Amino acid sequence: MPTDQLRQTGRPLDNDLTERILRETLESLLAGGYVNLKIERIASAVECGKTAIYRRWPTRAALAAAAIEREMAVGAMPDSGEVAEDLAQHALQNSGNYGSSTIRNHGIWGSLVDPEVRALLKDGYIHVRRQRGLELLERGVSRGQLAPDADLDLILDLMAGMTMYRNLVRDEPLLPQHYRAAAAALVSSPPRI
Template sequence: MSFTNDPPHGPGEVNSVAGRPRDPEVDRRVLRAAAEVFGEDGWGRFTVDAVARRAGVGKASIYLRWPNKKELLASCLEARVTPVADIDTGSVREDLVQLAGQMLTSFFGASGRATTRLLMEADRIPEVAERVKELRQSQVLAARAIVRRAIARGELKPGTSVTLLLDAIVGGCLNHALATPDDLRGRVGEGLTDYAVQLVDFVLGGVTAG
């Protein structure tokens, strides 16, 4: 596809066709706009036109960077969705509080709506589904390792269900985000650390050894 006759670039954009380097600020604006559009409207209404309007750039400028909207969304998610880090503080309570904190931050952060949308709609987007599957797998392995180490150390009762414990914590974080009205997200977001502690203590109450 040729863009030789594209309309003039918007403010701050760079003419990549002429051999000049891409402007990273335009990339950031487009990826931020893509996360906002996807988070608000979902895949069914996610279009390059909508992203271009939100970012304040020409549509041709987006196509110079990404060949289609699927690749644009994939790049957006890779740039803005943070994987769960491997956590091993030596304390299952602290490990799980940090895990819950990471999950809550991803759900309430600037790209929180895109993250929750992604959990529900990734399978509908072939170019994105495989990348999301890999991300989920790495997160599951990191989370399950926390619980298994705690059982081995004797912090949790033998036979503790890894799946149920993590479902309770991760599900609690997701439900907290989904149940929070838009007009309260800012206020609720200020108390995420306290909520992570309360959630973990509540869940651990039934499985802590001794």
């Protein structure tokens, strides 16, 4: 649940407390992963009651998703006039998120294994990023730069998968020229529906 969609019941929420809770949650995820995230420990660390946390986020998963989303930048919508360059720029924005030392931490990535956290991120940050990716690819189709029967979903999955694999498995960030080469290949010879 993004921070701007916090649950609101009763008196107005204390924004400073909300920020402290999110910071402490992120630190807890970095230190011990989602499996060790305890609401009681977060409440104690920021000196609030558990109810203050549950007023903002209904579940531990919602709290974890909000802390992770807080660290992820959606980025600007690229429009260079060339779909391959726009796709590369879109992927570079994603790489900036996944390549950061905070998000690259395996405790954070372990959160995605939890179905509830994954669903919340998929409905929030990931949905926004994917919609932007689809929009720029559809713009490329309308400009005649990408085949009308190109599998746009698969193109986005391939670019995102490349980023995740290089950052998480190989522990090597991708360079802009890697994204440009991959985007150019996918645009010139796209997978088809």
